[in-house]
Amino acid sequence: MATAKFSGRFESLASIRKFVLQAASNAGFNEKEIYAVELAVDEACSNIIEHAYGGEGKGDIECTCNDLNGGLEIILKDDGKPFDPCTVSQPDFSVALEEIKPRGAGLFLIRNMMDDVDFEFSEKDGNVLRMVKRKKE
Amino acid sequence: MEITTTQYKRCDVVKSVGRIDSSTAPDLEEVLTSLTQDGKYKIVLDIEEVDFMSSKGWWVLIETQKTCKRYNRGELILSGVQERIRDSLNLVGMGSYFQIFDDLVSAVAHF
Numbered sequence: 171m172a173t174a175k176f177s178g179r180f181e182s183l184a185s186i187r188k189f190v191l192q193a194a195s196n197a198g199f200n201e202k203e204i205y206a207v208e209l210a211v212d213e214a215c216s217n218i219i220e221h222a223y224g225g226e227g228k229g230d231i232e233c234t235c236n237d238l239n240g241g242l243e244i245i246l247k248d249d250g251k252p253f254d255p256c257t258v259s260q261p262d263f264s265v266a267l268e269e270i271k272p273r274g275a276g277l278f279l280i281r282n283m284m285d286d287v288d289f290e291f292s293e294k295d296g297n298v299l300r301m302v303k304r305k306k307e
Numbered sequence: 308m309e310i311t312t313t314q315y316k317r318c319d320v321v322k323s324v325g326r327i328d329s330s331t332a333p334d335l336e337e338v339l340t341s342l343t344q345d346g347k348y349k350i351v352l353d354i355e356e357v358d359f360m361s362s363k364g365w366w367v368l369i370e371t372q373k374t375c376k377r378y379n380r381g382e383l384i385l386s387g388v389q390e391r392i393r394d395s396l397n398l399v400g401m402g403s404y405f406q407i408f409d410d411l412v413s414a415v416a417h418f
Contacts, residue, residue: 180330187328187359205359205391212361216329263400267373275362275399282398 173234178219178248179226186215186233190244193235197242199305207242207303210283213276214246214299222250222297241285241304252291308357310338317418318349320411324356327364335364339371339383348374348381351414355387365401372404382406386414 174189176182187208194204215231223229229249236243261274281287286302308325319342323335342350352368354360368383375381384406388396396402408414 180328183328183330184326202391202394208359209361209395212328212359216361216363219329261399263403267369267376267404270369270373270404272366272369275365275401278399279362279395283395 171234171236173232176215176231176233177227178223178229178231178250180216180219182231183212183215186231187212189233190235193237193244194242194303197237197305199242199303203303203305206283207244210280210301210303211244211246213279214301217253217276218246218248218250218297222248222253224251238302238304241302244301244303246299246301247296249296253289253297254291255289308334310335312338312342315415318351318415319347320351320353320415322353322356326359327354327357327367328359328361329363332361332363332367336367336370339367343371343374346378348376348378349418350375350381350383351386351408351411351418352383353386353411353414354392355389355411357392358389360392360395362399365396365399369401369404382418384408384414384417386411 176186190207190211194207218231219226232247234245258274258277261278284301285304288300290298308331311322313320321338372383375383386408388407
């Protein structure tokens with residue numbers, strides 16, 4: 171298990187991706203799977219900074235990676251506003267270019283890149299996002 | 308991330324190198340917006356050397372495409388999109404809003 175804390179700023183995204191890339195690589199994932207993990211974590215952390223904290227420099231993001239022997243569990247914690255995924259509508263890209271509304275793509279990607287995605291909020295722990303990526307063999 | 312712009316006879320080429328995320332997407336947005344504000348709506352974005360792009364980057368491209376297509380048959384086209392970036396672009400469904408060329412020469416020749 172590896173845990174690290176990062177400042178809730180967009181410039182931290184590169185370090186966070188590096189941290190999970192290392193864990194995914196150690197867990198034996200292939201390049202395509204590693205990219206999926208990196209992208210899901212980047213989108214999740216961007217959402218935390220933008221929506222849970224409402225901007226940069228308002229709090230930290232704690233990232234924990236657990237090797238599950240056949241998979242990788244990633245837990246992201248923040249102390250921002252409670253996040254309810256039900257309030258985010260799925261992006262619609264069947265519409266004309268002019269009609270596209272810029273929201274929801276991050277969450278859609280997270281759900282598609284990872285096998286399990288679970289959001290929880292408690293007064294004690296704040297927002298806890300648990301994601302699991304499993305190896306496909 | 309590094310961004311360079313080259314002016315061609317029929318279009319402008321923006322070459323980006325590195326990783327496009329929420330931290331660096333505003334830099335790309337600034338370069339693309341300054342081109343469209345100068346009345347340049349035929350743009351090739353060369354991302355052959357971009358190995359990561361989050362949805363923040365794609366939104367910049369979508370907004371630029373909206374602006375370009377409004378004027379004089381303008382268009383933002385993409386060149387050298389790495390397979391994993393193309394996969395995630397198509398997964399979300401944004402890929403259909405862009406013409407993608409394998410190499411820069413074909414992309415420039417399109418205009």
